[in-house]
Every structure is written in structure tokens, then in C-alpha cells.
Amino acid sequence: MSQLHFAPLESRGLIRIGGEDATYFLQNLVTCDIEKLDADHAGFGALLTPQGKILFDFIVLRTDDGYLLDTPRETLADFAKRLTFYRLRAKVEIEALGSDVGVVASWGGASPSPLPGHHASDPRLAELGERHLGNLEDIRAALLEADGQQETPEAYASHRIALSVPESLSDYGYSELFPHDADMDQLNGVSFSKGCYVGQEVVSRVQHRATARKRMIAVSADTILPEVGTEILADGKAIGTLGSSAQANGAHVGIALVRLDKVQAARDKGAAFQCGDVAVALDLPSWAGFTWPADTSDA
Known part of the structure; x- marks a missing residue:
């Protein structure tokens, strides 16, 4: 059996999206198909500028009462503020969560079940492993109890880089690249079959003209x-x-x-x-x- 490795990712934070219009709100705003998500499958997506460049990106998991967005902690407040800007009259709750909750990545072996929090395979690439969202200490304790080996965030970064999977703020800055530049179209980050979202025309043009x-x-x-x-x-x-x-x-x-x-x-x-x-x-x-x-x- 392969050794399970895990690392709390201090550089990642969570935004909670709730309310009766949460699905409609996100579906018409971001690049991934929110309507296809369920409790066992995460999504990868971005909020773009009107010109089609990546303004914020995230991994999203569905919960019983809405969604959790796993995104860089450095830009957490700015992302939540921008989402609020788009809320208008929609019945949506947007909350940047505190540092007691966050993201743990695991790889190299199967995670135990059940675990506290919310969990799914990394939607970008299965070889990356799993994402665990929730109370960091509870998740850490459960993975240690299952004989998981705790690693540093740098060890996880090495794992990601070895798989050639780019990540925002490590490989590129926000508002610099189009989704195709950052391989989001290859890593399940863009839906070309859903309806309109911010920046969609530019992204669709690049895809259909094969101009990346x-x-x-x-x-x-x-x-x-x-x-x-x-x-x-x-x-x-x-x-x-x-x-x-x-x-x-x-x-x-x-x-x-x-x-x-x-x-x-x-x-x-x-x-x-x-x-x-x-x-x-x-x-x-x-x-x-x-x-x-x-x-x-x-x-």
C-alpha cells in the first residue's frame, strides 16, 4: 500500500457561498460548470476580467448549504469583495472564513473515510491527490490517526511542480494571463458548453479559433x-x-x-x-x- 502524505496549505483560505441563489449566482459568473458539481466532486474555475483574463481562481466543493471556494489566502478578502460587487439583488451569502478553517492536500495513498470536513479529488488532475476543507486541526488529527505522514507545504509544491500543474501566484500573477495561457482549459477549469459568464466571449474565441x-x-x-x-x-x-x-x-x-x-x-x-x-x-x-x-x- 502506498504511503499517504498530507500537508496543511497555509497559503490557502476558504470563502463560503450560501443562500437560495448561490448556484445561479456562481453559474453565471465563473468559468466552470457549477451545476455539475455534487458533494463528491470538486470543480476548478476562475472569475475573469471582462477582457477574459484570470482575476481570481479557486477549487470549489459543494456542501449541504452552498459552496466552499478554496483560493489563495493572500487575495481572499479581495475575492470576497469582488463577489459581493456582483451580488446585486441575488439572495446570496458571501463570507471569507477565518484561519481556523482551511485546506489540507493529501497524495500518494488513499485517504480514510469518513473524515471531518469536506473532501474531493483534486479536479485539475487526479494524480495531484485530494483536497480536504474544514477545521485544520481536526483534519490533521484524522489523517495522522490513519498513519498519514505530515509534510510541509513545500513538499506538496514539489509534488505539484513535478506533475507540471501551474498554480496562480506561484507561476503567474492575477490579471496577467488568459485561461488557455495557464492551461485551465486542459485542467478542467473551463466549461465550453455552459451559458455565458464574465469574459466568456474571449475564452470561447480562443478555443474555437485554436489561437492559444x-x-x-x-x-x-x-x-x-x-x-x-x-x-x-x-x-x-x-x-x-x-x-x-x-x-x-x-x-x-x-x-x-x-x-x-x-x-x-x-x-x-x-x-x-x-x-x-x-x-x-x-x-x-x-x-x-x-x-x-x-x-x-x-x-
């Missing part, structure tokens, strides 16, 4: 990667920017936002890739549904 040229992909190196924001170069020209990085499974790995066409054009010329002083390799994530472009004449 920027993507988050995997980076690897033989030594420690430079700091976040370091440019990735080919023949001295910038083709992308490094996001978060870690040492995982004995390898140095990271995530980068790149122009796919420029990477492929450099490869066609036999150019090497450099990030700071470090030689790097660039690869598509194993879960990616997109490919390297065939025509790089305009790169």
Missing part, C-alpha cells in the same frame, strides 16, 4: 533552476519565462510560460535553451491535449 500560442509547460535541468521570472532564451532571444521550480524525485523541475511556436522554431534550428546560466529542456506535460505547432514560419 502561450502555454505553461514542463522545464527540467541538471542543476537548481533560477528564480521565478527568469527569462528562457533560445539563440539569445526570449521565448518564455520561468515559474515555480523544485527538486522532485532526484530531478530539478519547473514550470514555464512559453510561446509554443517560438520554442518549436528554435528546436527546428537546433538551438539550445537557457534559463539564466542553466541549460534547460522544455517538454509538454504528460496530460497536455495540445501539441507543438507544425508551422512556425511566423515565430
Whole structure:
């Protein structure tokens, strides 16, 4: 049996959405299909700017009386305030919850059942593990009792980075990227069959025209990667920017936002890739549904 690992994620907080109009309110606001959620299945989504860029993102679980949004604690108050701005006359309750409740991530083994709080597999990628939302001390105690091994948030980040799954505020800032840039369309973060939501026209246009040229992909190196924001170069020209990085499974790995066409054009010329002083390799994530472009004449 695989060892169960878990880590309380201090950087994540919770927003509670309740009231009789909660489902309608979220469904017409965010990128994911809220109506398809149930108590056992979480969703991944974002609130976009009217121009289609990611303003806030979250993992959402349905509860008996509404929803819990698992989102960066750093922007928790701002996100709750923005949701209140959209509430208008809807019968919706919006509450940023305190620090005694939060998020625990588990991976590598099956979680015990039942557990206190609310739980679901990570909707982005099954290999990431599970999310546990609720009283942090209660969840921690239950996982320890089940022989789970407590890890640091950095250990979970290494696990995530090794799977090439980007995360807001670690790999990109808010209001900087479109959902396709951050691979949200690949990680179950965007519904293309539900009705309208804020920024939907832009996202749909990119999807139907297949015009997404920027993507988050995997980076690897033989030594420690430079700091976040370091440019990735080919023949001295910038083709992308490094996001978060870690040492995982004995390898140095990271995530980068790149122009796919420029990477492929450099490869066609036999150019090497450099990030700071470090030689790097660039690869598509194993879960990616997109490919390297065939025509790089305009790169």
C-alpha cells in the first residue's frame, strides 16, 4: 500500500457561498460548470476580467448549504469583495472564513473515510491527490490517526511542480494571463458548453479559433533552476519565462510560460535553451491535449 502524505496549505483560505441563489449566482459568473458539481466532486474555475483574463481562481466543493471556494489566502478578502460587487439583488451569502478553517492536500495513498470536513479529488488532475476543507486541526488529527505522514507545504509544491500543474501566484500573477495561457482549459477549469459568464466571449474565441500560442509547460535541468521570472532564451532571444521550480524525485523541475511556436522554431534550428546560466529542456506535460505547432514560419 502506498504511503499517504498530507500537508496543511497555509497559503490557502476558504470563502463560503450560501443562500437560495448561490448556484445561479456562481453559474453565471465563473468559468466552470457549477451545476455539475455534487458533494463528491470538486470543480476548478476562475472569475475573469471582462477582457477574459484570470482575476481570481479557486477549487470549489459543494456542501449541504452552498459552496466552499478554496483560493489563495493572500487575495481572499479581495475575492470576497469582488463577489459581493456582483451580488446585486441575488439572495446570496458571501463570507471569507477565518484561519481556523482551511485546506489540507493529501497524495500518494488513499485517504480514510469518513473524515471531518469536506473532501474531493483534486479536479485539475487526479494524480495531484485530494483536497480536504474544514477545521485544520481536526483534519490533521484524522489523517495522522490513519498513519498519514505530515509534510510541509513545500513538499506538496514539489509534488505539484513535478506533475507540471501551474498554480496562480506561484507561476503567474492575477490579471496577467488568459485561461488557455495557464492551461485551465486542459485542467478542467473551463466549461465550453455552459451559458455565458464574465469574459466568456474571449475564452470561447480562443478555443474555437485554436489561437492559444502561450502555454505553461514542463522545464527540467541538471542543476537548481533560477528564480521565478527568469527569462528562457533560445539563440539569445526570449521565448518564455520561468515559474515555480523544485527538486522532485532526484530531478530539478519547473514550470514555464512559453510561446509554443517560438520554442518549436528554435528546436527546428537546433538551438539550445537557457534559463539564466542553466541549460534547460522544455517538454509538454504528460496530460497536455495540445501539441507543438507544425508551422512556425511566423515565430
